[in-house]
């Protein structure tokens with residue numbers, strides 16, 4: 001396994017963390033290649049639950065090096081909070097030891113957060129992600145490597161402050177960026193992280209040349225990709241496989257596996273069309289939200305819920321070429337009488353099998369459903385026992401309730417992608433691997 005990519009196959013929050021956790025045990029590098037602290041994953045260590053936003057999920061494997069890669073935008077203050085929480089729990093300070101920040105990554109400054117707070121359209125996470133990427137594209141942003149040069153250039157500092165304040169004015173934000181603040185913030189970043197800022201692409205390249213396993217950890221999801229997602233209701237980076245290597249600073253030939261993580265249903269946070277969306281307050285939509293605890297890790301906002309959408313999965317596969325799907329949260333559907341799979345859309349009287357590019361058209365799409373019988377609700381312990389039985393007897397998915405198995409098999413058939421692992425609960429043990437597949441290993445993970 002040279003490099004493996006793990007991506008969200010939907011609109012984010014698919015439960016990538018658990019799959020990454022399993023794969024990280026065999027990897028010596030876990031790399032974030034895009035996005036910033038708009039992402040969020042929850043790590044459970046003993047009785048403690050830790051929310052991380054920028055530190056790669058591989059942090060729980062002590063032998064795994066952690067890279068915040070070239071393609072990222074990084075909020076150094078949020079990173080400090082994450083590192084402090086990690087230290088409080090484990091007494092480990094990984095920065096400069098096994099956690100490295102790319103010289104090429106862009107710095108998210110308080111200005112970017114202020115500018116993002118003016119968003120009224122997309123429903124962003126408000127973390128300054130879009131404005132930081134905007135600066136990068138306009139070639140006025142500050143990368144970690146640029147900080148000392150920037151601080152030495154009086155004229156540039158002045159020009160930057162003037163630009164930032166004009167931009168804040170233009171979106172009606174009254175706060176101002178002051179020179180002393182900007183300078184002291186940048187100095188602090190150098191002092192705090194100087195020892196961890198590296199040419200990380202070269203480090204990953206060298207590791208691959210030496211035969212080490214590298215995990216490229218996606219954030220957000222395929223439908224939030226700036227180019228291939230439901231624009232403009234998307235994030236500001238390329239979330240796709242093509243950027244996994246590019247944003248890490250290595251070439252695409254290293255990638256052997258690309259796992260798409262998909263819930264057994266669909267969720268979305270923020271605005272934008274969502275064809276299979278269900279009413280949130282009642283019925284199956286409410287069941288998914290409540291049983292699945294569908295609240296954003298980063299913002300705490302309730303996630304919108306809906307049926308599994310095979311049209312969006314097929315578009316997401318076209319772009320990313322998944323070698324396997326990890327289907328998460330199947331257990332959440334237990335207790336529903338009937339399950340629906342969206343196999344096409346009806347758009348202005350025509351059936352289509354793709355997502356229209358225009359959000360106006362996508363909003364007019366009515367899902368065409370295939371009905372499947374539901375399966376009973378089981379307790380967490382019952383799902384874990386089922387997963388353990390599958391492992392101990394090498395039974396693969398045969399342990400699943402009949403209706404659940406036929407639902408899963410139909411997803412495989414419609415998508416043409418093998419489902420390599422099925423999540424049936426938050427616990428590490430609550431995963432069922434396909435027999436002989438890449439996840440068919442003991443779930444023993446060395447952790448803190």
Ligand code: IMP
Nearest residue numbers: 012013038039123124125234235269270
């Ligand atoms: P931004 O990435 O903060 O600019 O937000 C753009 C859109 O992407 C909004 O609809 C957010 O809710 C959504 N988004 C960003 N990050 C995530 C994520 O990690 N999970 C789910 N949605 C996200």
